[in-house]
Amino acid sequence: MLRILLAENPCDLTESHFYYTIEKPSFAEFRDRGSKFLAYAFPLPAKDTFKAWLQRVKADHPKATHYCFAYRFGLDGTDFRINDDGEPSGSAGKPILGQIDKRGLTNILIVVVRYFGGSLLGVPGLIHAYKTAASLALQTTPILQKQIEVFYCLAFDYTLVNDVMRVIKQSRCTIISQDLQLFCTMTIGIPKSTQEETINRLHEFHSLEIKRRD
Numbered sequence: 001m002l003r004i005l006l007a008e009n010p011c012d013l014t015e016s017h018f019y020y021t022i023e024k025p026s027f028a029e030f031r032d033r034g035s036k037f038l039a040y041a042f043p044l045p046a047k048d049t050f051k052a053w054l055q056r057v058k059a060d061h062p063k064a065t066h067y068c069f070a071y072r073f074g075l076d077g078t079d080f081r082i083n084d085d086g087e088p089s090g091s092a093g094k095p096i097l098g099q100i101d102k103r104g105l106t107n108i109l110i111v112v113v114r115y116f117g118g119s120l121l122g123v124p125g126l127i128h129a130y131k132t133a134a135s136l137a138l139q140t141t142p143i144l145q146k147q148i149e150v151f152y153c154l155a156f157d158y159t160l161v162n163d164v165m166r167v168i169k170q171s172r173c174t175i176i177s178q179d180l181q182l183f184c185t186m187t188i189g190i191p192k193s194t195q196e197e198t199i200n201r202l203h204e205f206h207s208l209e210i211k212r213r214d
Helices: 049-060 093-102 122-138 158-170 192-203
Strands: 018-022 026-032 035-043 066-073 079-083 108-115 143-147 149-157 174-179 183-191 209-212
Touching: 018 035, 026 122, 035 049, 035 122, 049 066, 049 108, 066 093, 079 093, 093 108, 093 122, 108 122, 149 158, 149 192, 158 183, 158 192, 183 192, 192 209
Parallel strands: none
Antiparallel strands: 018 143, 026 035, 035 108, 066 079, 066 108, 149 183, 149 209, 174 183
16 A cells, blocks of 8 residues: 655654555755755665665765765654764754655665765755755655554464464464474564454464564
8 A cells, every 4th residue: 555644743653553664765866056966765674774775875976975864763753863974964964854754754764975066055055955855765756654563473383374374364464484394483573453353363272372572
C-alpha cells in the first residue's frame, strides 16, 4: 500500500500501527549560482547501513566539496543524526532533516553532495539549497506505508510446522529467520495491529514456546 503522508512535525509512532518511509533510493539535483547540490535519498532497513550509503556517495563524487546528510531511524522520534560537513552550523543537516520530518518519514537517509561553484551563498542561501535539494529527492520516490511489527522467537516440534505456518500466513507475519529441523526455531515479526490475536492463536499450541525479542 502506497500513501503520501504530510506532517509538520516528527511524531512518536510507538502508539501507531504503521510508519512511513521511502520505497527505494532516489536522486535529484539543484543548482544555485554555479554550485551543484546532488541529493540522494536511501531507505534504511537497519541504522548501520547509512555508513555504507554515505561511503558509496563519497566514492562516486571524490571531488565534491561537502557531503552533508541527515537520517532518522526508529519509531519514537529520538534516533536521528545531522551533519553539516564543514558548512556553517545549521545550514545543511538541519534543513535536510526538516524535509524528512515534514513528510513524517523514518528509516531514511538523505545525503546532499555539494560542488562549489565559486560564489558564496550565505547561510540563508545554503539553507534554501539543501532544503530544496532534499525536497526534490523525496518527490521522485513513492512513500511507503509499512506495518509496525513486534518480534518474537518461536520454538516448536516439527509436527506443528503446518499449523504454525498457517497462523503466520493468516496474520500476515514476517519470517525473519527459521531453522526447520526435528525441533524448529523461528523468529517472526507480528503486525502490531494483530499482535494480541496472533499470540493467543499461537498459545493454543501447548508445546510451542514463544518469547518476545527486544
